[in-house]
Amino acid sequence: DVRLVDGPNDYRGRLEVYHDGEWGTVCDDNISYQLCIVVCKQLGYDLGGAGTYVHAFSYANESRSPIWLDEVQCFGNESKLEDCRKSNWASHNCYHFEDVGCACSYKGFSILLIPFQRGIKSRGRVEIKYGIGKWGLVCGDDWKMEELTVFCSCLGYNKLFFNIF
Numbered sequence: 540d541v542r543l544v545d546g547p548n549d550y551r552g553r554l555e556v557y558h559d560g561e562w563g564t565v566c567d568d569n570i571s572y573q574l575c576i577v578v579c580k581q582l583g584y585d586l587g588g589a590g591t592y593v594h595a596f597s598y599a600n601e602s603r604s605p606i607w608l609d610e611v612q613c614f615g616n617e618s619k620l621e622d623c624r625k626s627n628w629a630s631h632n633c634y635h636f637e638d639v640g641c642a643c644s645y646k647g648f649s650i651l652l653i654p655f656q657r658g659i660k661s662r663g664r665v666e667i668k669y670g671i672g673k674w675g676l677v678c679g680d681d682w683k684m685e686e687l688t689v690f691c692s693c694l695g696y697n698k699l700f701f702n703i704f
Contacts, residue, residue: 563607566633
């Protein structure tokens, strides 16, 4: 089983998995947005399987649960997280600030931030997908604080610091 917790709504929050009678988190080492696509499909948000990876630390409550999984590799075509390649249960080198969060699309719309640089996941180029279409770039011309605030909120960030390149 999987669930999203501590987010602002049912379709956005920190990812938790159920194992050995207890809920625990998933570490973000070497994951990609496909993990959230699989999780969102598993949770029933099946409009194209759209899902977006967000930092769980953008949600206020740090988990006290065990860290169950690390190094989860999904292709996006899996129907459940357990079908993805992953570490052994409870085998990790992580702290809770590395917990995965997901934002699922409930109307067939999804946005994604593709990092410019490895290790800096909060800066990058914006991509968008509608329905079961393809991912495409978003032009940042004429973006103002309102647009940036909405975008960052959709990714689960609650603070905004920006540069437009």
